[in-house]
Amino acid sequence: MKENKNIYNFFRLASCSPKLQVSNTIYNSNKIIENIRLAEKNDVDIIVFPELSISSYSAADLFNTSNLTSSAEKSLNFIIKETNDLNIVSIIGLPIRYNSVLYNCAVVIYYNKIMGIVPKSHLCNYNEYYEERWFTSGKDLKSQYIIYNDEKIPFGVDLVFQFGSSDLKFAIEICEDLWAVNPPSDNYIKSGANVIFNLSASDEYLGKVDYRKQLISSTSSRQINAYIYASAGANESSTDLSYSGFCGIFENGKLLKEGKRFSFESEMIIADIDIELINNTRQKNKTFCSNIIYNSNFINIDIIQKYNRGEFREIRKSPFLPRKNNEEEFYSEILQIQSTALAKRLLHINCKDIVIGISGGLDSTWALFVAMESFKKLNYDISGIHAITMPGFGTSKRTKSNALDLIKKMGVSTYEISIKKSVELHLDDISYDGDRDDIVFENAQARERTQILMDYANKVGGIAIGTGDLSELALGWCTYNADQMSMYNVNSGLPKTLIPFVLKWHSNRLNNNHIVELINDIINTPISPELLPLGNDEKQQSTEATLGKYELHDFYLFYFIRLGFGIKKIFWLAKLAFREKYSNEELINTLETFIRRFFKSQFKRTAMPDGPKIGTVSLSPRGDWRMPSDVDYKIWKDKIKELRKEYNLK
Numbered sequence: 001m002k003e004n005k006n007i008y009n010f011f012r013l014a015s016c017s018p019k020l021q022v023s024n025t026i027y028n029s030n031k032i033i034e035n036i037r038l039a040e041k042n043d044v045d046i047i048v049f050p051e052l053s054i055s056s057y058s059a060a061d062l063f064n065t066s067n068l069t070s071s072a073e074k075s076l077n078f079i080i081k082e083t084n085d086l087n088i089v090s091i092i093g094l095p096i097r098y099n100s101v102l103y104n105c106a107v108v109i110y111y112n113k114i115m116g117i118v119p120k121s122h123l124c125n126y127n128e129y130y131e132e133r134w135f136t137s138g139k140d141l142k143s144q145y146i147i148y149n150d151e152k153i154p155f156g157v158d159l160v161f162q163f164g165s166s167d168l169k170f171a172i173e174i175c176e177d178l179w180a181v182n183p184p185s186d187n188y189i190k191s192g193a194n195v196i197f198n199l200s201a202s203d204e205y206l207g208k209v210d211y212r213k214q215l216i217s218s219t220s221s222r223q224i225n226a227y228i229y230a231s232a233g234a235n236e237s238s239t240d241l242s243y244s245g246f247c248g249i250f251e252n253g254k255l256l257k258e259g260k261r262f263s264f265e266s267e268m269i270i271a272d273i274d275i276e277l278i279n280n281t282r283q284k285n286k287t288f289c290s291n292i293i294y295n296s297n298f299i300n301i302d303i304i305q306k307y308n309r310g311e312f313r314e315i316r317k318s319p320f321l322p323r324k325n326n327e328e329e330f331y332s333e334i335l336q337i338q339s340t341a342l343a344k345r346l347l348h349i350n351c352k353d354i355v356i357g358i359s360g361g362l363d364s365t366w367a368l369f370v371a372m373e374s375f376k377k378l379n380y381d382i383s384g385i386h387a388i389t390m391p392g393f394g395t396s397k398r399t400k401s402n403a404l405d406l407i408k409k410m411g412v413s414t415y416e417i418s419i420k421k422s423v424e425l426h427l428d429d430i431s432y433d434g435d436r437d438d439i440v441f442e443n444a445q446a447r448e449r450t451q452i453l454m455d456y457a458n459k460v461g462g463i464a465i466g467t468g469d470l471s472e473l474a475l476g477w478c479t480y481n482a483d484q485m486s487m488y489n490v491n492s493g494l495p496k497t498l499i500p501f502v503l504k505w506h507s508n509r510l511n512n513n514h515i516v517e518l519i520n521d522i523i524n525t526p527i528s529p530e531l532l533p534l535g536n537d538e539k540q541q542s543t544e545a546t547l548g549k550y551e552l553h554d555f556y557l558f559y560f561i562r563l564g565f566g567i568k569k570i571f572w573l574a575k576l577a578f579r580e581k582y583s584n585e586e587l588i589n590t591l592e593t594f595i596r597r598f599f600k601s602q603f604k605r606t607a608m609p610d611g612p613k614i615g616t617v618s619l620s621p622r623g624d625w626r627m628p629s630d631v632d633y634k635i636w637k638d639k640i641k642e643l644r645k646e647y648n649l650k
Helices: 025-041 057-064 066-082 184-190 208-223 275-284 327-348 362-378 397-410 420-429 439-460 470-475 496-509 513-524 543-547 550-562 567-578 584-600 602-606 634-646
Strands: 010-017 046-048 089-098 101-110 113-119 144-148 151-155 159-163 169-174 195-200 226-231 247-251 254-258 267-274 299-303 354-357 385-389 413-416 463-466
Touching: 010 025, 010 226, 010 247, 025 046, 025 066, 025 089, 025 267, 046 195, 046 226, 057 066, 066 089, 066 101, 089 113, 089 195, 101 169, 113 144, 113 159, 113 169, 113 299, 169 184, 184 195, 184 208, 195 208, 208 226, 208 247, 208 254, 247 267, 254 267, 267 275, 327 362, 327 463, 327 496, 354 362, 354 439, 362 385, 362 397, 362 463, 362 496, 362 513, 385 397, 385 439, 397 413, 397 513, 420 439, 439 463, 470 496, 470 550, 470 584, 496 513, 496 550, 543 550, 543 584, 550 567, 550 584, 567 584, 567 634, 584 602, 584 634
Parallel strands: 010 046, 046 089, 113 151, 159 299, 169 195, 195 226, 354 385, 354 463, 385 413
Antiparallel strands: 010 267, 089 101, 101 113, 144 151, 159 169, 226 247, 247 254
């Protein structure tokens, strides 16, 4: 079959708990075949079934009968025959006799061939489990081969399967292997495996499902891999135990998909795994990299790669936002990180006064809330928060009113200082005769505001708090030695798209309808630097009209910095996430703006003030992001040109 390379390194994986009958290998193999065919129709690359899925796990002493074991092996051959026309890798559990010893095994099949057999290393033999009564541990079986159907098949606990010419390498654990002190996967990942499949038959009791998910999640996170778990279902024997058929697909510790439990029908979950995401995360994590030891005993088995056609993976439009049901904890943590960081700085310099410029916009409003939380932590008088609004030539009635209203409602020290006169004098001093729509006119206002904040901070013996956010830092949407500068910036790690949500969350906590209404109006106010003069219609200068939408910039920021993806993959992901909202031209234009401004603005970030890291993306030159200010970014520009050519754009 012709190999189609998936350039974006997404692979479709499935976990299935099939309907079964205890010890009925013919019935069970038919159900497995049925689900393999269903998975193949859904473009699945690899599917995994539970532990001993052909025979059933709960057959007990029947495992010591030759009828069951031989029937299971015949059923495996039947599955291979019936699926030999399908381009899908299947991982199936069954008992296999080798050298007169019975092993609990996982068999990897592809077309009409067994690619490898992995025996269980750690047999469960405590509490309700008696596996050592029937099986032998395979933990010492390495570099072994078994003659099966007249073919020499790799057999042992040292198999790593290479998926075609791609970067996907997978290995297998069986149930208790995961729960061991030193699970086999710890060795597999040292030989490059980035996906682990687990065939399980984990029974249920109160609280176990949460513990199981935590264990898989922590393993996936610690090993930086995808972990695919398939467990035996409700049709297993209920003589003494109950089985739920838990299926889960995890990626870097995150649960991507979870199946229905306690079903008497076959249950299958499917998710797309991003191998590039896993490998890039590993590359950045030097603790992980320092422990990689490629063991020559591990056998890489080549499997032809399949091209994914359909779409299963959800690409979130706002990767910085919390997932559902986690908002309260997420937003609270943000406030705690920022307010504690500011409080520590104030304690260190023995300072009880801060100065904040309040514009009536998102960033300064949230910075004020953070400051108030810091003062609350320290039991400081909030009169030490000096909030200054500085109307200029582009300030609208709406933002000025909101700024003053906010300051008064918060009960902090309030000041209004117009910058018009001082800017006019400054422009006269430098003999400016422009049309008041250029960078000189805009930056003069920004620097005048910063001068006021800095000097007023000196007057009260305090510090000026920066309010510029992470998105603005990424785009360089800040005037050098103006809003780019402060004595401490609380928002430097907070992306623009996240701020409206924390504002809404916090305002609702205050139980004040007037504040809630005010915050809603601030959130709904168009984003503007308010540096160009207003016309008679008071139409404001629009940031997003110049830069493009912030939701796109934050999307690009996440995938470019956090995950290190290439231009074409970032664009492809954006197409999936925003296909009903933006055209290809809008996506490419904004991506080009992001790349150009990101690289050209590094000199501003090199000189950025102190501020706390909040999420997984930080641009601090002292922390997460170190880049020359004079880097040549031709490689990225050329990729943008290729996209334009591909989509017939100028």
